[in-house]
Amino acid sequence: MLSVETRHAIHPDHARTMGTQELREHFLGTGLFAPGEIRLIYTHYDRFTLGGAVPNGAPLTLDVVDETRTATFLDRREMGIVNIGGTGRVSAAGDAWEMGRGDVLYLGMGAGPVTFEGDGRFYLVSAPAHRACPHRLIKLAEANRVELGEAATSNKRVINQFIHPTVMESCQLVLGYTQLVEGSVWNTMPAHVHDRRMEAYLYWGMTPEARVLHLMGEPTETRHMMIANEEAVISPPWSIHSGAGIGEYTFIWAMAGDNVDYTDMDFVQPADLK
Known part of the structure; x- marks a missing residue:
């Protein structure tokens, strides 16, 4: 299951007038990690997107996101993935990476659909890209x-x-x-x-x-x-x-x-x- 929320950019003059609830509605992301779901927030700050994926016993695939109007989400984007949970597996572009807690995976533009499996809790961030850079798994060391x-x-x-x-x-x-x-x-x-x-x-x-x-x-x-x-x-x-x-x-x-x-x-x- 995929859900996407859009957040529009806020001028600082507007932010000065906001109370607590308004600030949280515009600038805070809650409930990103739902079992069996991918949840994204698509922002109008540099078209940056953030979210979470929690496989919960069954694979989850991030593919088409209507907000980008591209064949797949990463057609014109790059992505960073941080595993903040148990051991998990991420597959894309014909490759697969085992990710432990604290590992970071970079996927370059054009990676295609991305599949998440295992016990991971995957934090996702993405930004528009103008060229394809090599995919890479980076350990803390x-x-x-x-x-x-x-x-x-x-x-x-x-x-x-x-x-x-x-x-x-x-x-x-x-x-x-x-x-x-x-x-x-x-x-x-x-x-x-x-x-x-x-x-x-x-x-x-x-x-x-x-x-x-x-x-x-x-x-x-x-x-x-x-x-x-x-x-x-x-x-x-x-x-x-x-x-x-x-x-x-x-x-x-x-x-x-x-x-x-x-x-x-x-x-x-x-x-x-x-």
Whole structure:
């Protein structure tokens, strides 16, 4: 079963007027991981798409998505897949890849229908592509590891870069995940914006009662949302994206836009946030 929800782009002037429920309706992705279903959110931020696939004992195939008006979803797109569940299997373009928890698979433009099997919980992100790059399965040991932050400021963390120029080739999709060191709670602090790219976060590895206080909005007009496990945030180019969590959590970040330069960002110091 496939379901697709469309999210239109929101101007920052509009976002300033939104209450809690409106913010969640426009920027939060919930219920992405339903047993036996593929659920997608098709956004008008760089035509970025995110979602989840949970085979639940029977194969699931992602093929035609009406919103793209193409023969198959990946005819003019690339895709990143992160397994946040048990061992699973992904098949496409005549190949198959076994994926453990935390593994990342990149599928290039033209891969055709994609089939998901096994005990995996597959997080999917996709962006338009202009050329076909090689498919690749990337294990955590193959990711580029970057350590940032300090224990004194409660933001010591490890950034694992998977779909990234230092690791592999893609068109515009960049993806990785950040793990907080025990005792640290803040991610992406100092905050930043990057007007040339949008971004999406998926928070996972949390206990059912835990929450992340996710900060968004213009630097001088910040807003917040309380995020539960396996919920995603759509972050427009004009918005900061930062947060602090209760207990252990990991977040998957994925970006699409004009470039793949991970360092292309404009920092905003805490003293300048309002």
